[in-house]
Amino acid sequence: MGPQTKLVNKSNDISSQAVKSFAQVVSNVCDIPLNQLPQPCVKGDRTAILIPEDEYRVGIETCQHNLHGRIIWPKGVVPLKIDVVRSKLAPGWKSLAKWEITSLGKSFYEFSFSSLEDVQTVRSVGSWNLSPGLLKLFTWSKDFNPNIQHQTTAQVWVRIYGLSQEYWRPKILFAIAGSVGTPICIDSATNKSRFERDFGHFVRVLVDMDLRIEPKYKILVERIGFALIATVLVTILVSSIRH
Structure with a gap:
């Protein structure tokens, strides 16, 4: 009887741990009162919102060691998945302290580095061969949108x-x-x-x-x-x- 009771209690413990509220599951919920957020307004036929300038400046600061890049895929080649691209770059970038790649679409990517020295290191190479595909890196710029890049x-x-x-x-x-x-x-x-x-x-x-x-x-x-x-x-x- 004793072992059976212990088994039931364990089952109850698991059940209680599995059931969580939505707030417990989502940790990055908005905890800012709505009346403290910028209020939308109407400009012409559009709804407009003025974002917090201080937060935008922080966002710019976090991108100070970023680069944009574009991978040139040979005609007929299926673009590589981002984890494959990352693994192909890893051997050549093993001397870097820390870096990450984010896909932006349209064969454009954003690269984050931990120092200016690392940025200069990868920029010193004209292009990186991914076999197939060539990665070209260029200076990071704000308001970058791969969907409206000009034909250059x-x-x-x-x-x-x-x-x-x-x-x-x-x-x-x-x-x-x-x-x-x-x-x-x-x-x-x-x-x-x-x-x-x-x-x-x-x-x-x-x-x-x-x-x-x-x-x-x-x-x-x-x-x-x-x-x-x-x-x-x-x-x-x-x-x-x-x-």
Whole structure:
């Protein structure tokens, strides 16, 4: 009888712990009296509300070590989930004290860092390769809305003339194409091995280019003790224009 009584009592304890009020479950409920909150008003055909300026300034302060970013996904690639993006960035950012990523939609993200030094560290790299996809980071700005970002970049095919065969190596080609925009990939013909390549008129590199910047058509390519001029032609892919 004793053990049965103990079992019933334990069951009652579990039951009492499981039943919680709504207020107990939700810990971040509004505890500010309604009469202390800003009151809405009507302006034209809209309802307007004046938010507390001091709270907004605190919000700005908490974002002082933030960056915005956009991931350029190659055409046909399914965007990675945010936890996968985080795991791909982790090895390259392991020296950072603390950081977090928040998805904003439209391939835009917001990154939070714990110090200015960490911000400078990640900004020192032009782009981060996620295989697939390239992450481009840019300065944080207030009132950022990914849904109304202006059309400023496009994926373009860059033809580079004037490079002899010893220059046809991905790292060299990406370095040269980086003068035009963010390099994404080289085409299949350019990527062929020396023994398979039957076309050597020009190399072709897919680049994400800022449309606000005047394209460069002549690039001085230098190596130790030598320099040459590479000619660049740009073809914009209308279907790849990004917002």
